[in-house]
Amino acid sequence: xxxxxxxxxxxxxxxxxxxxxxxxxxxxxxxxxxxxxxxxxxxxxxxxxxxxxxxxxxxxxxxxxxxxxxxxxxxxxxxxxxxxxxxxxxxxxxxxxxxxxxxxxxxxxxxxxxxxxxxxxxxxxxxxxxxxxxxxxxxxxxxxxxxxxxxxxxxxxxxxxxxxxxxxxxxxxxxxxxxxxxxxxxxxxxxxxxxxxxxxxxxxxxxxxxxxxxxxxxxxxxxxxxxxxxxxxxxxxxxxxxxxxxxxxxxxxxxxxxxxxxxxxxxxxxxxxxxxxxxxxxxxxxxxxxxxxxxxxxxxxxxxxxxxxxxxxxxxxxxxxxxxxxxxxxxxxxxxxxxxxxxxxxxxxxxxxxxxxxxxxxxxxxxxxxxxxxxxxxxxxxxxxxxxxxxxxxxxxxxxxxxxxxxxxxxxxxxxxxxxxx
Amino acid sequence: xxxxxxxxxxxxxxxxxxxxxxxxxxxxxxxxxxxxxxxxxxxxxxxxxxxxxxxxxxxxxxxxxxxxxxxxxxxxxxxxxxxxxxxxxxxxxxxxxxxxxxxxxxxxxxxxxxxxxxxxxxxxxxxxxxxxxxxxxxxxxxxxxxxxxxxxxxxxxxxxxxxxxxxxxxxxxxxxxxxxxxxxxxxxxxxxxxxxxxxxxxxxxxxxxxxxxxxxxxxxxxxxxxxxxxxxxxxxxxxxxxxxxxxxxxxxxxxxxxxxxxxxxxxxxxxxxxxxxxxxxxxxxxxxxxxxxxxxxxxxxx
Numbered sequence: 228x229x230x231x232x233x234x235x236x237x238x239x240x241x242x243x244x245x246x247x248x249x250x251x252x253x254x255x256x257x258x259x260x261x262x263x264x265x266x267x268x269x270x271x272x273x274x275x276x277x278x279x280x281x282x283x284x285x286x287x288x289x290x291x292x293x294x295x296x297x298x299x300x301x302x303x304x305x306x307x308x309x310x311x312x313x314x315x316x317x318x319x320x321x322x323x324x325x326x327x328x329x330x331x332x333x334x335x336x337x338x339x340x341x342x343x344x345x346x347x348x349x350x351x352x353x354x355x356x357x358x359x360x361x362x363x364x365x366x367x368x369x370x371x372x373x374x375x376x377x378x379x380x381x382x383x384x385x386x387x388x389x390x391x392x393x394x395x396x397x398x399x400x401x402x403x404x405x406x407x408x409x410x411x412x413x414x415x416x417x418x419x420x421x422x423x424x425x426x427x428x429x430x431x432x433x434x435x436x437x438x439x440x441x442x443x444x445x446x447x448x449x450x451x452x453x454x455x456x457x458x459x460x461x462x463x464x465x466x467x468x469x470x471x472x473x474x475x476x477x478x479x480x481x482x483x484x485x486x487x488x489x490x491x492x493x494x495x496x497x498x499x500x501x502x503x504x505x506x507x508x509x510x511x512x513x514x515x516x517x518x519x520x521x522x523x524x525x526x527x528x529x530x531x532x533x534x535x536x537x538x539x540x541x542x543x544x545x546x547x548x549x550x551x552x553x554x555x556x557x558x559x560x561x562x563x564x565x566x567x568x569x570x571x572x573x574x575x576x577x578x579x580x581x582x583x584x585x586x587x588x589x590x591x592x593x594x595x596x597x598x599x600x601x602x603x604x605x606x607x608x609x610x611x612x613x614x615x616x617x618x619x620x621x622x623x624x625x626x627x628x629x630x631x632x633x634x635x636x637x638x639x640x641x642x643x644x645x646x647x648x649x
Numbered sequence: 650x651x652x653x654x655x656x657x658x659x660x661x662x663x664x665x666x667x668x669x670x671x672x673x674x675x676x677x678x679x680x681x682x683x684x685x686x687x688x689x690x691x692x693x694x695x696x697x698x699x700x701x702x703x704x705x706x707x708x709x710x711x712x713x714x715x716x717x718x719x720x721x722x723x724x725x726x727x728x729x730x731x732x733x734x735x736x737x738x739x740x741x742x743x744x745x746x747x748x749x750x751x752x753x754x755x756x757x758x759x760x761x762x763x764x765x766x767x768x769x770x771x772x773x774x775x776x777x778x779x780x781x782x783x784x785x786x787x788x789x790x791x792x793x794x795x796x797x798x799x800x801x802x803x804x805x806x807x808x809x810x811x812x813x814x815x816x817x818x819x820x821x822x823x824x825x826x827x828x829x830x831x832x833x834x835x836x837x838x839x840x841x842x843x844x845x846x847x848x849x850x851x852x853x854x855x856x857x858x859x860x861x862x863x864x865x866x867x868x869x870x871x872x873x874x875x876x877x878x879x880x881x882x883x884x885x886x887x888x889x890x891x892x893x894x895x896x897x898x899x900x901x902x903x904x905x906x907x908x909x910x911x912x913x914x915x916x917x918x919x920x921x922x923x924x925x926x927x928x929x930x931x932x933x934x935x936x937x938x939x940x941x942x943x944x945x946x947x948x949x950x951x
Binding site: 258262263265266267268289290291292293294295296297300301303304305307308310312480481484485488489490498500501504508509510 | 714715717721739795798799803811886890894895903906907908909910911913918919
């Protein structure tokens with residue numbers, strides 16, 4: 228009797244083990260490498276992964292989270308070894324490197340690509356080849372502490388540089404620091420502000436301008452909008468909108484944010500992605516997000532920042548599962564879960580944009596809807612010129628009396644050198 | 650009369666010389682005090698400069714996010730232990746520490762054993778071949794780690810050791826071998842040959858001589874090497890990220906860096922995580938401080 232029982236239990240245990248082993252063997256493990264989804268940027272990933280796994284019970288998602296900067300080191304080694312993750316989070320910069328090296332799969336024929344807004348298609352790859360499915364369009368503009376504006380008696384956000392400098396005067400009269408243009412760690416914030424000013428050639432900017440400038444069809448030194456951008460910087464410095472030296476030494480990713488959040492500065496040019504943490508902290512208590520003031524038009528100009536998205540490496544093992552993953556994310560009901568936590572604009576046609584639902588970003592969304600926006604030119608400007616621009620704009624900030632025509636001419640020279648190499 | 654005069658002169662001279670001596674001593678004493686005081690002041694300032702960021706990190710780890718934003722340099726108004734509780738839960742602290750300790754200890758043992766074995770003949774046999782081999786080992790120290798990343802990855806892949814602890818231990822062992830060989834070879838050169846000759850006279854084989862005579866004498870330099878290997882394993886981010894893909898296998902530093910977003914930082918998570926990550930290392934160094942110092946100064950005075 229006992230032997231029979233033992234045999235029965237053993238048999239049952241073995242069959243259960245075999246069944247579970249077969250079930251796990253049948254499951255595809257989809258490795259997703261991403262710089263969002265854990266740690267400081269959870270972005271509702273656990274909810275989305277759970278939903279995905281319940282829709283596709285045969286796929287188990289293995290999220291390999293790493294900082295974006297670490298991807299630069301880790302992923303190329305895996306590409307070369309022929310063992311890349313199944314799905315990769317990428318942005319325009321990664322696309323230009325990895326797709327350019329033939330390490331990513333062309334996905335232009337996939338249905339999910341057709342769901343993306345047509346005006347974003349030129350940014351999905353290289354030339355006509357599509358390499359990634361973009362998740363969000365983020366943006367850059369100016370955060371405003373509404374309480375400090377009210378204290379200085381400013382009732383309307385400045386749309387032009389002259390209105391901006393007038394606002395700075397009012398703020399200074401009330402002993403309020405108007406702006407912090409944090410330039411430490413590479414001079415990124417002034418660079419973006421400058422591009423927003425210089426790429427705008429009117430109220431509805433020509434989106435093709437950057438291409439013409441980067442290919443030498445328009446000379447920087449001949450371009451009045453670029454000259455006006457330098458003039459705008461000069462006017463802001465003269466009006467004491469910001470202290471160039473303090474700004475040059477301030478880190479935009481940490482100190483600048485805490486300075487603005489603690490109410491020590493009225494305006495902060497920064498990225499839309501900060502809306503979420505500012506709201507979470509309830510600091511500043513009352514704030515809003517606006518387009519950059521314009522020097523070449525009458526309306527403020529928003530700056531689109533082409534966001535990250537999913538791509539499939541050429542040597543990915545589980546291509547079908549990877550396509551299902553991207554397809555899943557490219558449905559509004561799923562993407563909006565992500566966008567709820569990472570406030571930005573949806574890339575899908577008729578997609579739900581979390582930013583549009585926020586009254587604090589009304590002015591920004593309005594500017595964008597009226598096509599008063601330019602796109603941040605990731606990958607469009609040659610790297611040599613980007614480095615040169617970053618340095619020379621910060622240098623101009625520190626010495627605004629210098630002749631900007633010489634700076635613009637030096638940019639043209641860099642373009643000439645790059646073109647000569649090609 | 651003459652003798653009285655002599656005594657008086659003698660006494661005067663003695664008093665004068667005493668006065669001179671006392672002034673000299675007090676002058677010397679004052680000089681020394683000033684020197685000591687200045688030294689203590691300078692040393693205290695250096696210690697303060699070094700400890701200030703650590704103090705700031707610990708203080709910040711107990712503050713609420715709002716407090717940090719409003720007044721970044723102030724002390725906490727109340728201690729928010731909840732920051733630590735949340736971080737411990739989010740990062741699987743215990744698991745990450747066990748992984749790190751396991752990998753670090755294994756790497757130290759392997760590096761110490763292999764590099765001391767390699768260093769023994771290099772220190773004892775002097776010809777052009779051993780010199781060449783020694784230079785070959787030293788070349789390993791000048792290769793930038795990033796340049797070796799892809800070949801190492803291919804190697805570990807071919808061994809079928811990706812996403813395994815053994816793979817990462819191998820990487821650390823290989824990475825620290827040149828340093829180990831360098832340390833041991835220099836140290837072994839200072840050990841008198843007579844000791845080995847005595848052992849050989851007693852009939853000890855090469856291996857026995859190494860194991861019973863040489864290896865025990867390497868204790869101080871092994872301590873120093875252990876410190877270097879521990880720091881390189883403990884603080885590494887890239888290798889664990891590349892060679893381990895399963896989250897539960899990650900070591901402590903990549904787990905901490907998860908709290909550092911691409912465009913944002915949550916100080917209520919990052920600071921406690923940084924404190925927790927450095928805590929075990931700090932405890933080890935406090936407990937073993939004597940050995941650490943003796944290891945660092947080993948071979949400094951002959």
